[in-house]
Amino acid sequence: xxxxxxxxxxxxxxxxxxxxxxxxxxxxxxxxxxxxxxxxxxxxxxxxxxxxxxxxxxxxxxxxxxxxxxxxxxxxxxxxxxxxxxxxxxxxxxxxxxxxxxxxxxxxxxxxxxxxxxxxxxxxxxxxxxxxxxxxxxxxxxxxxxxxxxxxxxxxxxxxxxxxxxxxxxxxxxxxxxxxxxxxxxxxxxxxxxxxxxxxxxxxxxxxxxxxxxxxxxxxxxxxxxxxxxxxxxxxxxxxxxxxxxxxxxxxxxxxxxxxxxxxxxxxxxxxxxxxxxxx
Numbered sequence: 001x002x003x004x005x006x007x008x009x010x011x012x013x014x015x016x017x018x019x020x021x022x023x024x025x026x027x028x029x030x031x032x033x034x035x036x037x038x039x040x041x042x043x044x045x046x047x048x049x050x051x052x053x054x055x056x057x058x059x060x061x062x063x064x065x066x067x068x069x070x071x072x073x074x075x076x077x078x079x080x081x082x083x084x085x086x087x088x089x090x091x092x093x094x095x096x097x098x099x100x101x102x103x104x105x106x107x108x109x110x111x112x113x114x115x116x117x118x119x120x121x122x123x124x125x126x127x128x129x130x131x132x133x134x135x136x137x138x139x140x141x142x143x144x145x146x147x148x149x150x151x152x153x154x155x156x157x158x159x160x161x162x163x164x165x166x167x168x169x170x171x172x173x174x175x176x177x178x179x180x181x182x183x184x185x186x187x188x189x190x191x192x193x194x195x196x197x198x199x200x201x202x203x204x205x206x207x208x209x210x211x212x213x214x215x216x217x218x219x220x221x222x223x224x225x226x227x228x229x230x231x232x233x234x235x236x237x238x239x240x241x242x243x244x245x246x247x248x249x250x251x252x253x254x255x256x257x258x259x260x261x262x263x264x265x266x267x268x269x270x271x272x273x274x275x276x277x278x279x280x
Contacts, residue, residue: 024108042114149190170206
């Protein structure tokens with residue numbers, strides 16, 4: 001069995017590797033940078049990120065150095081075997097802070113890459129968000145073995161690690177059944193269904209009727225579609241100004257997304273519970 005010091009060194013090495021490999025700037029963060037700092041050059045950004053502390057600098061650093069699922073997937077297999085404790089987490093953060101590591105920032109345009117020092121505070125927040133000391137319930141650890149795709153299995157573990165509350169009661173039972181019944185689905189289908197399943201579980205408690213919660217979500221999507229259809233019918237007979245004067249509120253619904261959500265809920269309910277609710 002590894003000692004705490006051995007886990008600290010290995011864990012710190014994995015996390016430092018994430019900073020060395022770099023953080024790719026996505027379109028949302030890029031838009032924030034260009035709109036907030038008036039399309040700054042590489043040199044301008046370096047000055048901002050290495051200059052005096054301020055709200056804008058700290059906000060930007062937190063946006064950039066925030067672990068996403070793709071990063072967590074890279075280290076999940078290691079974390080599964082390492083069995084970190086909360087004390088280990090503190091030791092990892094302390095060790096990395098003493099090393100004064102730098103993080104690489106990768107832009108998708110001509111600005112290329114930038115390396116900036118990572119402060120102890122930023123490191124601590126980054127490590128906290130990795131949730132490396134979270135332990136899966138034994139039943140869930142067994143249930144994920146039903147997931148056929150290696151990537152989907154790892155993704156499921158990451159999302160459970162990131163869950164705001166532990167799984168117990170009906171939530172635990174549902175998730176175990178979900179993995180067992182849907183684990184053989186294609187990766188693309190499983191991942192989308194997993195996202196919806198985790199979303200509903202974050203909104204329920206350990207005594208909730210999960211089938212009713214899923215059906216309620218489907219009913220809400222159906223009502224949105226019906227309201228959108230009724231509003232479109234009214235628009236055919238009246239202009240928008242008249243409808244507003246009559247107190248009719250405009251309805252805007254992404255019909256394709258709403259229908260997609262209903263189909264996903266149907267897949268989950270039929271697979272896990274053997275039934276679903278139908279609407280004409």
